[in-house]
Amino acid sequence: MKELLKYFLVTQMVAIISQIKAAPRYVYDKYFSKNKEGKLSPSVQIPIYKGAGVILESVSEEGEHLVQDKGDKFLIDLTIPRFPLKDTITAAELNQIKALNGTKEQVQTLSQRIGQILKGHKNSFLTTLEFMATGALFGKVLDGKGKTLFEFKSTQTPVIAKADKTLVQVLNEIDEKLEEELGFVPDYEILASRSYIDGIAEMATSEELFKQNQAEWVDGNGKRVLIVHGKKFIPYSATYKNTKGQTKKFIEDNKAVVTPLSEDVYKTYYSRANHTEALTMGPKMFFSAQPEELPLGKGWAVVSEMRAIPICIRPGALIELEYQG
Numbered sequence: 001m002k003e004l005l006k007y008f009l010v011t012q013m014v015a016i017i018s019q020i021k022a023a024p025r026y027v028y029d030k031y032f033s034k035n036k037e038g039k040l041s042p043s044v045q046i047p048i049y050k051g052a053g054v055i056l057e058s059v060s061e062e063g064e065h066l067v068q069d070k071g072d073k074f075l076i077d078l079t080i081p082r083f084p085l086k087d088t089i090t091a092a093e094l095n096q097i098k099a100l101n102g103t104k105e106q107v108q109t110l111s112q113r114i115g116q117i118l119k120g121h122k123n124s125f126l127t128t129l130e131f132m133a134t135g136a137l138f139g140k141v142l143d144g145k146g147k148t149l150f151e152f153k154s155t156q157t158p159v160i161a162k163a164d165k166t167l168v169q170v171l172n173e174i175d176e177k178l179e180e181e182l183g184f185v186p187d188y189e190i191l192a193s194r195s196y197i198d199g200i201a202e203m204a205t206s207e208e209l210f211k212q213n214q215a216e217w218v219d220g221n222g223k224r225v226l227i228v229h230g231k232k233f234i235p236y237s238a239t240y241k242n243t244k245g246q247t248k249k250f251i252e253d254n255k256a257v258v259t260p261l262s263e264d265v266y267k268t269y270y271s272r273a274n275h276t277e278a279l280t281m282g283p284k285m286f287f288s289a290q291p292e293e294l295p296l297g298k299g300w301a302v303v304s305e306m307r308a309i310p311i312c313i314r315p316g317a318l319i320e321l322e323y324q325g
Contacts, residue, residue, distance in 0.1 A: 005290060007107050008114065010277040013288040017118045017304060025130035026221070027238075032133045032310040035263040038283030042080040042271040042307055049073045051181045051316025053155035057139075058148065067150075076150060080271045083128055083306045087117045089291070090299040114302060118288055121304040125286060129268075133310040134238050136266075137191075137259065138250045139318065141311065142240065152312075158255075158320040161196075167203055167228055174258055174319055181317045182264060190321065191236040192256030197226050199254065199323035204228050258319035265317045270308035278305075 048056075049072065056074055059067055066077035093113065100106050135142035139152035159173045175185045192200075201215075204226075209215035215228045226233040233256070239247050251257060272278045273287035281287075285308055291300040312318065 002293070004103075004106060004110055008110075008290055010281070010288075010290050013114075013118075013290060014281070014284055014286070016115060017122055017286045017288045018284070020115070020119050020122050022119065022122050022126050025126050025133075027137055028126070028129045028133040028310060031137065031259060031261075032129075032266045032268050035266055036268040036270060036285070038285075039080070039269060039271045040283060042082070042274075044078055044080060044269050044271075046076045046078055046269065046311055047073045047313060048076060048152065048311070049314050049316070051314060054316040055153055055155060056150065057153040058151045078149065078309070080269055080307050080309050082274055083125060084274070084303065085121045085124060085305070086301055086303045087120070088294065088299050088301055089113055089117070091297055094299055114291070117302045118304060121288070122286060125304075125306040128306070129308065129310060134250060135240065136310050136312045137318065138257065139312065139315050140240070140250075141309070152315045154316060154318075154320060156316075156320070158322040160322050160324055161200060161203060162324040163203075166207060167200065167209070170321075171229055171231060174321075177319050178258070178260065178317060181314065182260070182262065186260045186262035186264075188258050188260045189232045189234055190256050191251060191259055192233050192321070193249070193251045193253050194235050194237070195253045196251075196256045196321065196323045197233050197235055199325055200228060200233055201226055202325075254323045254325075256321040256323075258317075258321065260317050262317070265312060265314040266310065267313050268308055268310045270306075273305035273307055275303070275305060 056067065068075040097106050097109050100109060132142055141149045141151070156177070159170060159177065161167070161170045178185045178188070204210060204215040209228060215226070218225050218227055220232070220234060223235050225235070236251055238250050240250065241247055270283055270285045272281065272283050275287065275289055277289045278287055286304065286306055288302065288304040291302050294301055
């Protein structure tokens with residue numbers, strides 16, 4: 001079986017895992033996947049721009065001495081977290097493949113088995129990225145195990161939606177805050193608790209916006225999305241566990257957050273895998289080595305690794321909203 005390894009060199013393995021189509025992940029795909037930077041070293045210095053009223057609320061104990069305040073931004077020294085995975089193609093499977101007639105059939109069958117393993121690995125990597133991206137979106141940067149690396153908080157007053165305001169006034173306030181933070185008003189969505197969306201729908205009804213075709217309910221990937229004056233209010237109910245093991249919502253009841261659709265706000269840093277075969281390659285988001293023969297004829301090991309972290313580098317652009325009925 002060793003002669004088949006030449007068909008699965010590291011370059012082919014990296015190409016396979018990189019090209020595998022996996023189920024989409026909403027937050028990472030929507031906000032963080034377009035602005036990526038590869039680093040040769042996993043040790044990086046990340047700039048977090050303060051903007052209007054952004055403060056560093058907490059840093060993990062390991063990182064307290066690694067933060068520099070540069071006035072307009074924080075510089076955070078961070079080691080990009082590593083996520084290795086390993087699966088085995090057993091000796092029994094290899095014997096079945098070896099029994100096939102001809103090298104072509106053997107390579108095709110082995111390629112399918114390796115593809116199955118790598119698809120599982122990539123799904124796990126993307127699930128981890130989604131978890132970290134969700135935390136970063138709300139100023140709480142978590143690693144894959146739920147540990148908070150650092151956390152930001154805005155001191156700005158949330159934009160309040162209430163009876164003495166029109167929805168146009170609410171959206172105008174959002175635009176003004178985005179202009180102040182970014183220097184322009186990008187397109188944006190609003191991720192919201194269901195109670196917040198219910199309140200906005202009540203306001204839209206009282207303003208007769210549904211009758212004027214300025215408000216409507218639409219289907220958005222299985223969710224009931226409210227569109228008002230061209231802006232999407234998307235229900236979002238993701239949770240995380242705090243240090244006490246308590247389940248908390250990223251978005252509390254009657255609250256929402258503006259999520260700009262701008263590459264200036266979000267970034268993914270990634271680095272080379274911690275593997276000897278990765279040392280000859282540039283940084284890759286997803287890495288897989290040539291299958292390794294296990295001792296005592298136990299089979300082959302298929303190892304993969306992701307070393308990446310998504311960061312919101314302009315947390316001040318994530319405008320907090322609140323509904324007061």
